[in-house]
Amino acid sequence: LRRLRPVRVPGSGSDGADSPVASAAARGSSPLLSPDQLLAPLELQTFRDYGQSCYAFRKAQESHFHPLESLARQPQVTAESRCKLLSWLIPVHRQFGLSFESLCLTVNTLDRFLTTTPVAADCFQLLGVTALLIACKQVEVHPPRVKQLLALCCGAFSRQQLCNLECIVLHKLHFSLGAPTISFFLEHFTQERVEAGQVEVSEALEAQILARGVAELSLADYAFTSYVPSLLAICCLALADQMLQVPCPVDLRLGKHPEAALQDCLRKLQLLVAINSTSLTHILPLQICKKCSLSPSLK
Structure with missing residues (x-):
């Protein structure tokens, strides 16, 4: 597990002095929306009609889209360089106001491509922005423009290089891009517990926001690539419930994962949060930071 290093985002106006995710906080805004701004109202009727069938379909796709040992074939790309790129x-994704779904798809596209093709160290940043562009084209109404992404790389790459790499990535992944994500499963588990009347809507949304923050930290850490998104999502939500002291915490059995895998993931998430507590406070709304303990003790 790694502490995320401070990283400067070109043009952000922040030197990243406190954390790699502090640029938005330095501008006086919360990167993650508050509960009254997020999912208001929950579309529970749609969930009642299609939620379980959609969940079953996406869950069945997990193994197909889950990249295993993505760095095994990479002589020049290490877990540390992966962490640095994603940090x-x-x-960058927050600076553009992109969704958490876009970030999750970016990481999935990046890791799946790494399982297929050795990447030179001097092209790794280009692969990162290419994966971001591909992800945004799927889910964002207004994806970043190519010239904006190239500007973030300080002119190190040309438009033609990015477009060529985009074609290579799409070919290597056989244009199979709609991966199930942590974002999707967090949304599903949140709606499921609200529909079941286990928690108040406000409590569920606060837990979801905190869980997203924890999940965001995990995306940059190679140690978590061994876990499928649904397992990571339920563990992030369970940890968020504990940190917020939610009276009726989420049932870990919802994802139907082995107990040993759940406990192993929870322990690693606990350590990740302890190491990166400062970074986590920068990406959470102030009211949630005040409510939660950033030194959770799992029992």
């Missing part, structure tokens, strides 16, 4: 991409 840079995280504030």
Whole structure:
């Protein structure tokens, strides 16, 4: 597990002095929306009609889209360089106001491509912004423009290089891009517990926001690539419930994962939060930071 390093985002106006995800906080805004701004109202009727069938379909796709040992074939790309790249991409995605779904798809595209093709160290940043562009084209109404992404790389790459790499990535992934993400499963588990009447809507949304923050930290850490998104999502939500002292915490059995895998993931998430507590406070709304303990003790 790694502490995320401070990274400067070109043009952000922040030197990243406190954390790699501090650029938005330095501008006086919370990167993650507050509960009254997020999912208001929950579309529970849509969930009642299609939620379980959609969940079953996405859950069945996990193994197909889950990259295993993505760095095994990479002589020049290490877990540390992956962490550095994603610690840079995280504030970049926030600077553009992109969704958490876009970030999750970016990481999935990046890791899946790494399982197929050795990447030179001097092209790794280009791969990162290419993966971000591909992800944004899927889910964002207004994806970043190519010239904006190239500007973030300080002119190190040309438009033609990015477009060529985009074609290579799409070919290597066989244009199979709609991966199930942590974002999707967090949304599903949140709606499921609200529909079941286990928690108040406000409590569920606060837990979801905190869980997203924890999940965001995990995306940059190679140690968490061994876990499928649904397992990571339920563990992030369970940890968020504990930190917020939610009276009726989420049932870990919802994802139907082995107990040993759940406990192992929870322990690693606990350590990740302890190491990166400062970074986490920078990406959470102030009211949630005040409510939660950033030194959770799992029992």
